[in-house]
Amino acid sequence: MSMRMSYLLTLVLAGALSSAAAQPAAAPEQVARGEYLARIGNCAGCHTAPGGADFAGGRAIDSLFGTFYAPNITADADTGIGRWSADDFWQAMHNGKRADGSAMYPACPYPNYTHVHREDIDAIYAYLRSLPPVQQQNRAHELSFPASARPLVSLWQWLFFKPGSFQDDPSQTPAWNRGAYLVQGLGHCSACHAERNAFGVSRGDGSAPGARIRNWYAPSLYSSAEAGLQAWPVEKGAALLRHGKAEEASAMGPMADVVFQSLQYLTEADAMAMATYLHALPDHDTEPAVRLLPVRQADLPAVMQRGQKIYEEHCQDCHGRDGEGSLAAPALAGNRAVVLADPTNLLNVIRDGGYPPSTGGNPRPYGMPPFGFLNDVELAALATYIRTSWGNAGTPVSSANVTRKD
Amino acid sequence: MLSVLKAAYSGGAGKVLKQRRICTLSWRTVVVALALLPAAVGAPPTDSMEQRVQPCIACHGEQGIDLESGYVPRLHGKPAGYLYNQLVNFREGRRNNRAMVIMVSHLADDYLWEMAEYFATRDVPYPPPASPPANAQLATRGRILATEGDPARDIPACQTCHGERLTGVLPNTPGLLGLPSHYLAAQLGAWRAGTREAAAPDCMHAIAERLTGMDIQAVSLWIAAQPVPADTSPIAGPVAEPPMECGSVPLPGQ
Numbered sequence: 001m002s003m004r005m006s007y008l009l010t011l012v013l014a015g016a017l018s019s020a021a022a023q024p025a026a027a028p029e030q031v032a033r034g035e036y037l038a039r040i041g042n043c044a045g046c047h048t049a050p051g052g053a054d055f056a057g058g059r060a061i062d063s064l065f066g067t068f069y070a071p072n073i074t075a076d077a078d079t080g081i082g083r084w085s086a087d088d089f090w091q092a093m094h095n096g097k098r099a100d101g102s103a104m105y106p107a108c109p110y111p112n113y114t115h116v117h118r119e120d121i122d123a124i125y126a127y128l129r130s131l132p133p134v135q136q137q138n139r140a141h142e143l144s145f146p147a148s149a150r151p152l153v154s155l156w157q158w159l160f161f162k163p164g165s166f167q168d169d170p171s172q173t174p175a176w177n178r179g180a181y182l183v184q185g186l187g188h189c190s191a192c193h194a195e196r197n198a199f200g201v202s203r204g205d206g207s208a209p210g211a212r213i214r215n216w217y218a219p220s221l222y223s224s225a226e227a228g229l230q231a232w233p234v235e236k237g238a239a240l241l242r243h244g245k246a247e248e249a250s251a252m253g254p255m256a257d258v259v260f261q262s263l264q265y266l267t268e269a270d271a272m273a274m275a276t277y278l279h280a281l282p283d284h285d286t287e288p289a290v291r292l293l294p295v296r297q298a299d300l301p302a303v304m305q306r307g308q309k310i311y312e313e314h315c316q317d318c319h320g321r322d323g324e325g326s327l328a329a330p331a332l333a334g335n336r337a338v339v340l341a342d343p344t345n346l347l348n349v350i351r352d353g354g355y356p357p358s359t360g361g362n363p364r365p366y367g368m369p370p371f372g373f374l375n376d377v378e379l380a381a382l383a384t385y386i387r388t389s390w391g392n393a394g395t396p397v398s399s400a401n402v403t404r405k406d
Numbered sequence: 407m408l409s410v411l412k413a414a415y416s417g418g419a420g421k422v423l424k425q426r427r428i429c430t431l432s433w434r435t436v437v438v439a440l441a442l443l444p445a446a447v448g449a450p451p452t453d454s455m456e457q458r459v460q461p462c463i464a465c466h467g468e469q470g471i472d473l474e475s476g477y478v479p480r481l482h483g484k485p486a487g488y489l490y491n492q493l494v495n496f497r498e499g500r501r502n503n504r505a506m507v508i509m510v511s512h513l514a515d516d517y518l519w520e521m522a523e524y525f526a527t528r529d530v531p532y533p534p535p536a537s538p539p540a541n542a543q544l545a546t547r548g549r550i551l552a553t554e555g556d557p558a559r560d561i562p563a564c565q566t567c568h569g570e571r572l573t574g575v576l577p578n579t580p581g582l583l584g585l586p587s588h589y590l591a592a593q594l595g596a597w598r599a600g601t602r603e604a605a606a607p608d609c610m611h612a613i614a615e616r617l618t619g620m621d622i623q624a625v626s627l628w629i630a631a632q633p634v635p636a637d638t639s640p641i642a643g644p645v646a647e648p649p650m651e652c653g654s655v656p657l658p659g660q
Binding site (some may be wrong): 328370 | 457495497509511
């Protein structure tokens with residue numbers, strides 16, 4: 001009942017405050033800070049369609065529940081959020097409530113943004129309102145039942161969502177606190193890096209594996225064997241976040257998007273802060289995200305020989321005879337992305353190739369050619385070879401794992 | 407899931423890639439050369455565009471190649487502005503090709519421009535022309551569209567923009583010679599269907615909409631059969647009096 005009441009209240013408030021245009025103009029510093037924060041939150045990564053107008057929405061976001069279309073969040077009064085007051089906007093980012101009082105799908109990562117302080121949300125609001133309004137009608141989400149029933153999202157919120165109230169931990173350094181604030185809040189790292197159950201809820205304890213996103217595996221940040229930064233110097237972690245590349249490591253697939261669209265704009269201090277916090281996270285063994293079908297011990301010598309032959313023919317000119325890397329390609333020996341328990345990312349890179357993001361710190365990256373012509377047996381042998389050679393202690397990959405669908 | 411990736415990436419590419427060893431590696435030579443050059447100390451070694459475009463060259467040979475999944479066009483010698491427009495168009499979703507989108511989706515404008523310039527300044531011989539269409543009516547219609555246009559239907563001659571010799575006009579209009587008719591027809595068809603777009607105003611979309619299916623076939627067959635002139639370089643340009651306006655993406659830094 002009380003929920004209903006507050007809906008009504010919000011509705012009334014929304015009506016009363018709808019003439020938001022009459023608000024005083026924001027200070028330029030606030031707008032500039034808002035632009036920076038919107039970048040770190042990567043609002044444009046979802047709310048700007050490829051080739052479309054900034055923040056005018058329309059980008060498709062695939063999920064287990066169907067396709068979401070991010071709405072227009074420009075200041076257009078009819079098709080955007082031009083009629084929203086700063087309070088309405090805060091309600092959306094902090095409580096997952098739209099101006100009409102209905103609940104927002106957590107496809108917008110407000111379960112993370114809820115940790116962001118009011119003054120930062122206000123700055124993002126000021127920034128969005130400083131941009132030209134774009135008239136572009138929202139496209140309806142295409143969801144399967146029951147996810148398609150928006151009223152059920154309120155039930156979901158009641159069960160699983162708790163609005164945040166981020167507090168600094170006085171026993172930690174300012175850098176750690178700043179990092180925790182950015183990683184948990186605007187950076188919404190856990191939106192990709194933590195496994196979710198059927199209700200889209202992550203378990204929140206460090207032993208859960210990472211999660212699948214767009215045919216990639218986002219490894220856990222709670223394990224130095226996965227994506228965790230516990231075992232690296234803080235500088236290396238910060239460089240990876242900001243430049244998309246650090247020594248043998250590079251951002252690939254969806255992570256390359258995140259760096260290209262968002263993290264490359266981090267100030268050095270904020271990148272160091274995030275890496276400081278991630279470096280200090282507990283280092284767990286995570287549950288395996290997949291169970292690999294074993295390769296028969298008796299078959300291994302032949303598999304390795306086949307893998308080595310392919311490697312020598314196609315890979316070693318760039319990656320080195322012993323996987324030591326070259327100036328134009330990362331080392332594969334001692335590279336955790338290669339030995340990751342889940343071989344999905346490894347196979348994606350070999351099949352499709354690609355470039356790490358070109359960023360301020362790495363403007364002209366070298367790229368990896370695609371090898372999609374290798375068949376499953378060849379790929380499995382090659383993957384097995386590079387995962388178990390030169391001191392790499394990964395598991396062999398069988399061709400059934402290469403073909404398997406998930 | 408992985409089989410989806412595989413399906414999208416046709417086995418055809420493999421055959422070609424396998425024949426040409428992908429990495430005709432030059433970085434070793436470059437590294438050695440740089441090590442021998444005292445002046446290069448401190449400069450980033452291996453600093454060659456050739457090494458940086460290795461992934462591109464794996465598919466885009468000096469000659470275009472036909473794969474089961476489609477035709478991989480030659481990039482060499484095409485106007486830099488045109489190539490740059492295409493790279494940005496793939497990144498921004500105006501053109502769609504899975505492999506191309508993966509390649510360019512995290513590359514910044516400046517770098518794409520550098521890649522475009524790299525390929526624009528390569529000079530390679532064109533393949534011999536195809537034989538002319540057997541159907542005389544088709545051949546005539548194709549020639550008329552390319553050289554005179556069809557004023558009644560507001561179709562300008564292809565030559566007015568693509569150049570007298572159809573070898574392109576700097577900075578943004580590509581040459582049309584040395585391309586197989588099925589590639590030309592596929593591009594015109596894609597413009598008509600809206601699956602290929604150029605920066606607005608998209609003149610090629612307007613033109614393709616005015617062409618019938620038969621016109622597309624005719625003009626593609628006729629162009630593909632034209633002998634390649636001795637000088638294949640694009641005209642300095644820009645197009646003097648374009649019959650309609652054509653958009654292009656702003657150059658980096660503009």
